[in-house]
Amino acid sequence: MRMILMGPPGAGKGTQAKYVAAKFGIPAISTGDIFRANVSQGTELGVEAKRYMDAGEYVPDEITNRMVRNRIDEPDAEPGFLLDGYPRTLAQVEELDGMIKFTGHQLDAVVVLTVDADELVSRLLQRAKIEGRADDTEDVIRRRQEVYAEQTEPLIDVYRDRGLLIEVDGLGEVDEVTDRIFSSLSAVHQS
């Protein structure tokens, strides 16, 4: 199974990604988590990425693509993977197409979690209190929503046109949403 989990910031992607990946026995690859790990380890990549993350902007495609390519090349991703937070731009879609094609496989599904905008902001402010993420201040939250609408929402149509899109209502209890994702994926062809 090679799949993408999409949705606006605060839609619950990270939480769901872990459950779904575990069910399919594949790694959940979160670009946000990899960036944050690099930031906390103070690597060169982390220093570079932090400038963008703190402002709610996307890290440049070149940096992000290279990081994903390296991660997908690792042996645990050979049977498949779930991408959480990648691709986020049209250029990243193209890059991912190339990476998957190179392995001789195909993308099986793109799940998008849909959540009302007001609900998203209140979820993110709540998460800010619990996790203390540097990019969860109100201004940055707003900017991240704008960037998502401008740069990432167009990807939904791209994947819909390819017949890969599965829209799942992201509102409700975590396990309710997980069940919705599982049942919508049960019909998907696995390569």
Ligand code: AMP
């Ligand atoms: P996330 O945890 O997925 O919300 O990601 C946190 C931040 O990491 C984002 O706001 C971006 O600054 C950066 N980031 C994560 N994934 C990507 C990506 N695919 N492209 C560019 N920047 C990204």
